[in-house]
Amino acid sequence: xxxxxxxxxxxxxxxxxxxxxxxxxxxxxxxxxxxxxxxxxxxxxxxxxxxxxxxxxxxxxxxxxxxxxxxxxxxxxxxxxxxxxxxxxxxxxxxxxxxxxxxxxxxxxxxxxxxxxxxxxxxxxxxxxxxxxxxxxxxxxxxxxxxxxxxxxxxxxxxxxxxxxxxxxxxxxxxxxxxxxxxxxxxxxxxxxxxxxxxxxxxxxxxxxxxxxxxxxxxxxxxxxxxxxxxxxxxxxxxxxxxxxxxxxxxxxxxxxxxxxxxxxxxxxxxxx
Ligand code: NAP
Numbered sequence: 044x045x046x047x048x049x050x051x052x053x054x055x056x057x058x059x060x061x062x063x064x065x066x067x068x069x070x071x072x073x074x075x076x077x078x079x080x081x082x083x084x085x086x087x088x089x090x091x092x093x094x095x096x097x098x099x100x101x102x103x104x105x106x107x108x109x110x111x112x113x114x115x116x117x118x119x120x121x122x123x124x125x126x127x128x129x130x131x132x133x134x135x136x137x138x139x140x141x142x143x144x145x146x147x148x149x150x151x152x153x154x155x156x157x158x159x160x161x162x163x164x165x166x167x168x169x170x171x172x173x174x175x176x177x178x179x180x181x182x183x184x185x186x187x188x189x190x191x192x193x194x195x196x197x198x199x200x201x202x203x204x205x206x207x208x209x210x211x212x213x214x215x216x217x218x219x220x221x222x223x224x225x226x227x228x229x230x231x232x233x234x235x236x237x238x239x240x241x242x243x244x245x246x247x248x249x250x251x252x253x254x255x256x257x258x259x260x261x262x263x264x265x266x267x268x269x270x271x272x273x274x275x276x277x278x279x280x281x282x283x284x285x286x287x288x289x290x291x292x293x294x295x296x297x298x299x300x301x302x303x304x305x306x307x308x309x310x311x312x313x314x315x316x
Contacts, residue, residue: 051080052103053297056087056095056117057110064311065108068290071310076300080105087113096120099137100144106297107137108290114175121146130182133175136293147296148179153289154259155183157280158226161255165225167191169214171244172230173201176259180228181209189226195219197231220246227272229258234266243267252276259285264315283311 055065069082087095092113099107100120109117114133118124121134122143128134134146154176158165168189170180173196184192192211196202199215206213214222233244245268250256256272261282269279291302 047079049079049081051078051105052083053080053106053108054083054085054104055108055110056085056092056113058086058088058112060084060086060110063110064286064314065290067314068287068307068311069108069294071307072294072298072300072302075302075306076298078298078300080298089113089116092116093120105139106293108293109135109137111175118146120144127151127182130185131175131178133178135289136296138296148182149289149292149296150176150179150285151182151186152292153183153285153287154180154228155187156288156292157284158183158187158255158257161226161278162187164253164255165189167224168193168226168228169219169222169224170194170228170230171219172196173198173205174230176230177205180230180259181205181211184228185209193222193224220248223249223251223254225253226255226257229256229260229266229268232260234258234263234268235260236262241267243271245271247271247275250275250277254278255280257284258282261286262315264312283308283315287311 066082066084073080089112117134123145125147128146128148131148131151136147136149138145168184170177193214194202194206195214197216202213229244231244233239233242254277256277257280258266258268259282260266264281272279
């Protein structure tokens with residue numbers, strides 16, 4: 044029996060990494076495209092990121108996905124940042140351009156891509172939360188040309204800072220349900236499996252059949268926010284869509300190949316359900 048020796052090595056760094064779906068998606072992608080490559084999970088503690096980045100510069104690693112808590116810290120070890128990464132203020136993808144390490148951000152496209160079918164229904168959007176995912180969401184909404192974007196966050200100062208940076212409006216946390224929006228995006232961990240699973244980040248009064256509710260949390264697939272929104276007749280989008288599209292964009296950057304989103308979604312759903 045022959046031994047499989049991959050020609051290219053990729054992986055994800057984060058800490059803790061938990062049960063990342065990225066190895067499944069990318070290794071499946073390599074086999075779909077007949078590429079002799081392998082993608083691994085590398086749990087890298089925050090204080091080890093310098094060592095890892097030195098290794099990335101000297102070992103034959105072709106590309107890296109970057110997740111929490113390294114999306115900001117890797118920026119000091121790269122040679123270039125794409126416009127998307129600069130706008131989002133974070134890097135989730137590393138690749139080589141000749142001998143230069145480039146940092147990109149596919150969370151922006153990952154967040155905006157699932158909204159494309161609904162563009163003619165979205166004039167106003169509220170982003171809940173003001174962390175890294177919120178930044179990607181705001182950049183994505185701006186790229187899509189959404190005119191009125193507001194942000195609301197538990198720590199109101201962070202919402203105000205982000206609003207000033209992106210020239211959008213901020214809404215006090217207690218008033219987040221006072222106005223109606225065409226689109227609500229949850230970018231907090233509220234609703235995530237574990238001790239936050241039963242917490243709905245939104246007050247549902249203004250949500251109805253014309254609202255689109257997009258939860259960036261994808262574990263569980265149907266969060267309490269999405270369940271409540273469905274009851275109100277709203278259109279719902281799961282965070283799995285963001286995960287899927289940010290991963291497909293990474294794969295495209297690294298390999299030049301487009302994977303079939305429907306097949307990739309099926310693969311991920313089989314793993315999650
Ligand atoms: P982050 O930078 O840590 O930001 C978390 C945000 O959530 C902060 O604004 C924080 O508010 C808020 N928050 C945390 N706990 C809260 C609570 N108990 N009540 C109210 N607000 C709370 O995290 P992130 O990187 O933006 O990620 C946020 C979530 O997005 C993740 O948990 C993940 O589920 C999801 N996500 C999904 C994808 C995907 O591919 N689908 C990708 C990235 C992230 P304060 O400022 O007040 O602390």
